[in-house]
Amino acid sequence: MQQNTIYKKIREAVEVIQQHSKIQPEIGLILGSGLGSIAELATEAVTIPYSQIPHFHNPSVEGHAGKMVIGKINQIPVVLLQGRFHLYEGHSMEDVVFPTRTICGLGIHSLVLTNAAGGINTRFRPGDVMLIEDHLNLMGDNPLRGPNLSQLGPRFPDLSEAYHRGCLAAFKKTAEELKINFHTGTYAGLLGPTYETPAEVRMLRTLGADAVGMSTVPESIAANHLGVQVAGVSCITNLAAGLSPHKLSHQEVMDTSAQTAEKMKNLILNTLPKLTQKGKTNA
Ligand code: HPA
Numbered sequence: 001m002q003q004n005t006i007y008k009k010i011r012e013a014v015e016v017i018q019q020h021s022k023i024q025p026e027i028g029l030i031l032g033s034g035l036g037s038i039a040e041l042a043t044e045a046v047t048i049p050y051s052q053i054p055h056f057h058n059p060s061v062e063g064h065a066g067k068m069v070i071g072k073i074n075q076i077p078v079v080l081l082q083g084r085f086h087l088y089e090g091h092s093m094e095d096v097v098f099p100t101r102t103i104c105g106l107g108i109h110s111l112v113l114t115n116a117a118g119g120i121n122t123r124f125r126p127g128d129v130m131l132i133e134d135h136l137n138l139m140g141d142n143p144l145r146g147p148n149l150s151q152l153g154p155r156f157p158d159l160s161e162a163y164h165r166g167c168l169a170a171f172k173k174t175a176e177e178l179k180i181n182f183h184t185g186t187y188a189g190l191l192g193p194t195y196e197t198p199a200e201v202r203m204l205r206t207l208g209a210d211a212v213g214m215s216t217v218p219e220s221i222a223a224n225h226l227g228v229q230v231a232g233v234s235c236i237t238n239l240a241a242g243l244s245p246h247k248l249s250h251q252e253v254m255d256t257s258a259q260t261a262e263k264m265k266n267l268i269l270n271t272l273p274k275l276t277q278k279g280k281t282n283a
Helices: 002-020 036-041 098-105 165-177 198-206 217-225 250-274
Strands: 027-031 043-049 067-073 076-082 110-119 129-138 182-190 211-213 229-239
Touching (some): 002 043, 002 067, 002 098, 036 076, 067 250, 076 098, 129 217, 165 229, 211 229
Parallel strands (some): 027 110, 182 211
Antiparallel strands (some): 043 067, 067 076, 129 229
16 A cells, blocks of 8 residues: 555665664754755764665756765754655655655654755845745645555645744844845745746736745645644845846856855854744744
């Protein structure tokens, strides 16, 4: 049965990871395009290539390394994923969220999703940080489609706090303390791999989106299903199509996110101690 198979696969991956490191992570981080250097924050780090973890694929996208790092950031035990799988790469939704489910299976209570995104809100500039308040799932699929995996969570999970308010408050507080300029807003997740047309960007703005990207939404849904609280941080790498005089390129996305990584690192380093279990934060 599909249900048992996925559960079994997660347990197999968890078991192998636990053979590599004795650290029991409390917080997971998934690092988006060009943001892999955030893993440099980890001390006592053990790196596990995805090729050594059962049922993990290798990311095909430049800027996504394909490594898991387990260690500590600011004394907090963490697991980081350098590289994620996207639906546009041709993976199934099940494969896209497999790493998320696996790190949730390691026992984390919070998951921080980072990504590179195009700015739709006209106040946004490349290099800005947007703390995700909510998302629009415009991928045309859902990782929970199919028989419900009852060992993982309920058939009809509530998503009224897909981005946990306590975690969001913790990120806001840190950004204010560090005087990091930030926005909050709604992330629209699209299938890709094409960037949007200007007409699609106008549509997305009308729908209430502030930023657009090709990830994060499936991972947030899968983690919420498992009862793990989620925070999302977008690095606005470019103005969305039609808003800037030049054409979009993956190089621009990678360059801007690399330039913003220091700011993101500082934000994450100082927020992790404020993220605590289940509804409560020290913020
Ligand atoms: N659109 C979609 N995904 C993206 C963008 C964009 O403009 N920038 C970075 N990821």
